Amino acid sequence: MQDKVIIMVGTTGGIGTALTRQLVPIGAKLVLAARNKVNLATLAEELSGEVLTVPTDITQSDQVNTLIQATLTWCGQIDVLVNAAGISILKLYNSIEL
Numbered sequence: 060m061q062d063k064v065i066i067m068v069g070t071t072g073g074i075g076t077a078l079t080r081q082l083v084p085i086g087a088k089l090v091l092a093a094r095n096k097v098n099l100a101t102l103a104e105e106l107s108g109e110v111l112t113v114p115t116d117i118t119q120s121d122q123v124n125t126l127i128q129a130t131l132t133w134c135g136q137i138d139v140l141v142n143a144a145g146i147s148i149l150k151l152y153n154s155i156e157l
């Protein structure tokens with residue numbers, strides 16, 4: 060993964076954070092994306108490798124375009140997109156309200 064440019068959407072969640080923490084130490088360049096800026100900054104501070112934070116709501120196409128352009132400006136390429144964004148609901152099936 061050395062120098063691979065990886066956009067990690069949902070980087071501050073359970074799956075995204077676990078993947079991010081694995082990929083940065085082996086030389087990948089991570090673009091950290093999620094909506095909450097504070098959580099993004101906290102994660103970025105923890106990481107010692109090359110990272111770029113781009114607050115993004117992936118339901119908004121203009122923000123997705125900004126994410127892509129920011130990545131290309133930063134590194135000139137996109138090798139991998141991980142979409143780990145979503146909502147985890149840890150409840151019994153019968154108690155879930157939709």
Ligand SMILES: NC(=O)c1ccc[n+]([C@@H]2O[C@H](COP(=O)([O-])OP(=O)(O)OC[C@H]3O[C@@H](n4cnc5c(N)ncnc54)[C@H](OP(=O)(O)O)[C@@H]3O)[C@@H](O)[C@H]2O)c1
Nearest residue numbers: 069070071072073074093094095116117143144145146147
């Ligand atoms: N954990 C599991 O065992 C498991 C198993 C199967 C499937 N999944 C699915 O995999 C996905 C991730 O799971 P998880 O456990 O890592 O979830 P999580 O801990 O709730 O994290 C979700 C991540 O997605 C981000 N996010 C949510 N909506 C977003 C949006 N509109 N735009 C950009 N980022 C957004 C959140 O940050 P912000 O809120 O700051 O945007 C957060 O970083 C979920 O859809 C879940 O249902 C999880």
